[in-house]
Amino acid sequence: MSKDFPAAVKQRRSSDQVTLSQVAQAAGVSPITASRALNHPDKVSDSARRSVLEAVERLGYVPNLVAGSLASSRSRLIAVIVPSLINTVFVEVIKGLQETLEAEGYQILLGNTDYDLDREYQLVRTFLGWSCSALITAGLRHNKACHTLLANWDHPIMEVMELGKGMDLNVGLDHVAAGRCMAGHLVDKGYRHIVYVGARLAQDYRAGMRYEGHKAVLKANGIEAPLVELTTLGSLQAGADSLAQVLTQYPHTQAIHFANDDLAAGALLAAQRQGLNVPGDIAIAGFNGLPLGQHVTPRLTTILSPREEMGRLAAKELIRRLGGKNVYRRQHDVGFTLQTGGST
Amino acid sequence: MSKDFPAAVKQRRSSDQVTLSQVAQAAGVSPITASRALNHPDKVSDSARRSVLEAVERLGYVPNLVAGSLASSRSRLIAVIVPSLINTVFVEVIKGLQETLEAEGYQILLGNTDYDLDREYQLVRTFLGWSCSALITAGLRHNKACHTLLANWDHPIMEVMELGKGMDLNVGLDHVAAGRCMAGHLVDKGYRHIVYVGARLAQDYRAGMRYEGHKAVLKANGIEAPLVELTTLGSLQAGADSLAQVLTQYPHTQAIHFANDDLAAGALLAAQRQGLNVPGDIAIAGFNGLPLGQHVTPRLTTILSPREEMGRLAAKELIRRLGGKNVYRRQHDVGFTLQTGGST
DNA sequence: CAAGCAAATGGTAGCGCTGTCATGATAGCG
DNA sequence: CGCTATCATGACAGCGCTACCATTTGCTTG
Numbered sequence: 220m221s222k223d224f225p226a227a228v229k230q231r232r233s234s235d236q237v238t239l240s241q242v243a244q245a246a247g248v249s250p251i252t253a254s255r256a257l258n259h260p261d262k263v264s265d266s267a268r269r270s271v272l273e274a275v276e277r278l279g280y281v282p283n284l285v286a287g288s289l290a291s292s293r294s295r296l297i298a299v300i301v302p303s304l305i306n307t308v309f310v311e312v313i314k315g316l317q318e319t320l321e322a323e324g325y326q327i328l329l330g331n332t333d334y335d336l337d338r339e340y341q342l343v344r345t346f347l348g349w350s351c352s353a354l355i356t357a358g359l360r361h362n363k364a365c366h367t368l369l370a371n372w373d374h375p376i377m378e379v380m381e382l383g384k385g386m387d388l389n390v391g392l393d394h395v396a397a398g399r400c401m402a403g404h405l406v407d408k409g410y411r412h413i414v415y416v417g418a419r420l421a422q423d424y425r426a427g428m429r430y431e432g433h434k435a436v437l438k439a440n441g442i443e444a445p446l447v448e449l450t451t452l453g454s455l456q457a458g459a460d461s462l463a464q465v466l467t468q469y470p471h472t473q474a475i476h477f478a479n480d481d482l483a484a485g486a487l488l489a490a491q492r493q494g495l496n497v498p499g500d501i502a503i504a505g506f507n508g509l510p511l512g513q514h515v516t517p518r519l520t521t522i523l524s525p526r527e528e529m530g531r532l533a534a535k536e537l538i539r540r541l542g543g544k545n546v547y548r549r550q551h552d553v554g555f556t557l558q559t560g561g562s563t
Numbered sequence: 564m565s566k567d568f569p570a571a572v573k574q575r576r577s578s579d580q581v582t583l584s585q586v587a588q589a590a591g592v593s594p595i596t597a598s599r600a601l602n603h604p605d606k607v608s609d610s611a612r613r614s615v616l617e618a619v620e621r622l623g624y625v626p627n628l629v630a631g632s633l634a635s636s637r638s639r640l641i642a643v644i645v646p647s648l649i650n651t652v653f654v655e656v657i658k659g660l661q662e663t664l665e666a667e668g669y670q671i672l673l674g675n676t677d678y679d680l681d682r683e684y685q686l687v688r689t690f691l692g693w694s695c696s697a698l699i700t701a702g703l704r705h706n707k708a709c710h711t712l713l714a715n716w717d718h719p720i721m722e723v724m725e726l727g728k729g730m731d732l733n734v735g736l737d738h739v740a741a742g743r744c745m746a747g748h749l750v751d752k753g754y755r756h757i758v759y760v761g762a763r764l765a766q767d768y769r770a771g772m773r774y775e776g777h778k779a780v781l782k783a784n785g786i787e788a789p790l791v792e793l794t795t796l797g798s799l800q801a802g803a804d805s806l807a808q809v810l811t812q813y814p815h816t817q818a819i820h821f822a823n824d825d826l827a828a829g830a831l832l833a834a835q836r837q838g839l840n841v842p843g844d845i846a847i848a849g850f851n852g853l854p855l856g857q858h859v860t861p862r863l864t865t866i867l868s869p870r871e872e873m874g875r876l877a878a879k880e881l882i883r884r885l886g887g888k889n890v891y892r893r894q895h896d897v898g899f900t901l902q903t904g905g906s907t
Numbered sequence: 908c909a910a911g912c913a914a915a916t917g918g919t920a921g922c923g924c925t926g927t928c929a930t931g932a933t934a935g936c937g
Numbered sequence: 938c939g940c941t942a943t944c945a946t947g948a949c950a951g952c953g954c955t956a957c958c959a960t961t962t963g964c965t966t967g
Binding site: 279283286304317321327329347454459485489491492511513514515 | 623625627628648651662670671672674675689693711715798803833836854858
């Protein structure tokens, strides 16, 4: 008769974690009031709020954000997708993003594509599945599937690093112009045999854009614009190695325009080890404005890109947008600065 | 009469996102079979699996991971907490973690404490709220509340960077021994006036541990072990600045043992700019084994710590544990290597 | 040929929380 | 003093998915 006694209830609670209902009960209010006390403190009486907070403290309640997100379909999670973590440039942008976003109570979900657009698509799919509040990705290029997915997504998308026609928000700088700027500097200095050295330009296509700018200026001055493309990723070692390669391949080289400061500094230090005079025998220029460039002798001529600032600005724009405010600008150019050192 | 017509149903579906039920319907199976087709493909017939995958593709279904996590209380999210992103050391560990974890389908939730243990506690609270599968944090020191929270948490905890009695799993190296190692090297080389230079040792307490090892060796050799503590964070610039400070404060200094390579390289480059001979006038040693140290002349004597390897190993141990397997070791010493350069 | 077993599938009931609406309590006003 | 605005609170339902158990089907085996 008592065979199917209802007390033998199924228990699925996996852990003994304290729930909001328990907090509510301990505080003598309904669960929904407890919820409000924590998330909309101004919509609850002082006494209710106090007793809820006291119960939270006493029971050691930790809100289940997964449940909250499901119910509200808002997650306070922000997806950040970068192509590399080895390259300090992206880390600095992340730094800027993080300090701003964390201050506003957002968490970062980090993804690394290793410069692979298919991998980016996979990451985007996963991140959309987490109902992220927004997505930040490095670059304006995506594969078709990724583009479609993002175009139909109804949350802010921020594309950083480069400047151009983006899907939604965009904070970056004009890499073609940066390439032009440095090439112009080298030409002005009187160099005529100038080699551009980059690493994996198909992947690091922003370095390729800088080369385009570089090439345009040289062509306009009636100068050839030879390119040496390395197959390894940019690093001090790669820069050091590339120096010999360039000098063998183009013996008359007067100046080398490197795609970034790691390569440039590596080459500069290697040149010195080999007894070459910089810039007398060979002039060297970089891109990024890493601190290292200011500590070598002579100082490295480079283009300073405001990376942390770019991250902070992107985060602020995003927060403004998430707050429902009109966006100040859909596109923001953070610019760059030519930093002339003794190396040219 | 038709005033309260039941068709006027409350609609809370926020977006028009495709759900698993819709996929199931399109595939002609029940929702649960669709779920299995995606998450446990081997528990479903080939035909069912095929039609579900086809429907997924056709409808552009993106799984709602929030809902899945709530239902299963498993999230495939792994919290990673580091004290800093400026310091490349942590980034390299993250790199190692990420490449291993992403390959296993885990996502990283990144938190940055800025060397503040209260901030760490806040981050841990948040991350526990996301039902993370595991938590990785840099260091063995936590504040009381954080310790309590973690001790009662029933998921793996991995403490990296340093070696010692941790809460659960631990992968790192012995910083006191590393300090001893370098100090021993300097003493062996015949230096007697040796200054240790670190930045904010209360925060970067692992550098403090290295100083302890350093001090012990010097004391054992009857040598004083003066300490110069910088108030800024470690950087090339700070290293450069510290050189003058050390030489003013301790004019007889023969060797400087820096807490890390950034400081050491900054000082080395500064010494050269000032026409000081390294190691003739002043010997310089660092810690970490950053690439930069191998590109300056003379090469920097340093201690190589396997940072990416540490991340990879930590991730592998964690994955093993999450797979329910017995843990190979609760504690794993990744060791370090003295790298002798010309700078000492 | 009935019994026994594994594989494939489905029904039900939540996971813990919050949006929506309804209600009761309090204040404001002519 | 009765009626409406405002505030605080609560009941209810459901976010989209999966654990659990039950059922069905197809096949082996004594």
